[in-house]
Amino acid sequence: MNKILVLEDEPMLQDMMSSYLESSGYEVVSTDNYEEALSLAYESKFDLFIFDVKITRGNGFELLDELRNSGVGTPCIFATSLNAMSDVTSGFKVGCDDYIKKPFELAELLLRVQNILKRNFNHNQNDEFITINNELKFDILQKRLLKGDKMVPLAKKESELLALFLKNKNTILTRDDIYSQIWDMGEMPSELSLRVYIRNLRKIIGNEKIISHSKLGYEYVS
Template sequence: MNKILVLEDEPMLADMMSSYLESFGYEITLSDNYDEALSFAYENHFDLLIFDVKIIGGNGFDLLDELRNSGVKTPCIFTTSLNGINDVTKGFKAGCDDYIKKPFELAELLLRVENILKRNFCQNSQDIVINEHLKFDILQKRLLKDDKPVLLSKKESKLLALFLQNKNRILSREEIYSQIWDYDELPSELSLRVYVRNLRKIVGEDRIISHSKLGYEYA
């Protein structure tokens, strides 16, 4: 079931959008203000965001811009009465995928939702299942547990992606260093051990095997 975060501060419209989309099988989370929507987007995994622009505590443009800058790539539709070309341009520059002008028909909204989710599925259907609770979004370098994000450092995410893409192959420390550390950084064996230990706690102690003098293997 696709999960959608709807940010709309007009209660009647929010209820109409929620009920209509739920009738087509979507799971809807409603919010009516900037801060709450920001928290929802950070703490949960959504397949789509639908943001009004004029909202309590800020505006949808700034909210999406903040999410994009923090690495959230979930597709977004703006709904707004601001329909000048400058507003449309600002919306797309903030990182939206579609822009629907108010007032709109709910059937039109549904068509746009279906189109974006279909397109996004084709682009992002590269989740790697680790176990019944864990999966890794290989494109966004994001680990999900029961569809909720698991906090990893940037290097831990890159290391897990490297392991998953090279299952049952021993990766030398030198290969790992070249893939995980930037060219201007000094690789650290101690740091690598810490990253491996942290990942083992999440994916299972027996999944990442240490081969003396050779490297590590994800099995």
């Protein structure tokens, strides 16, 4: 049974969403505030988040951004009355997977939930963990680097960069390839920052794993 965290501060809508999803076969945990949602997301494993944006004592965008920066890659749907293009862009920049505008039909929400969970399930059928060496493995779904059972701290862009390298083993990635994948729309790519991320990754996984090709780019070698 898939487990869903619903963050919605309008009591009637929260109850309707939770009841409808439970009747459709999902386990649902619901809350109406930022801090409790954050604690729940850290303490339990969820298969999907559904976050309202304008919530009590916080903001859904900020909540997901905090979770993503902590290495939590659980897929997320934003449910919101905001409809400006800048709001949609903000949602996807912090790592959401889908967006549904209020007011919405519960049947539409269910279709979006089913679509994301199906996609996630198919992903999980592949190898979720990629072995780097005898000590390190990378959770490609959650974008977490693990040493044994303990998570190795990485900055958000470092984990995204490592994921990109592991998906393109033994292939030279140009700087433009990396910039387009790691830097969000509207962000200014930085050669200096990229070098710092590369240096930090090399310290952890080994200098020999990431090769610099002059005037071409970088290559992760397996």
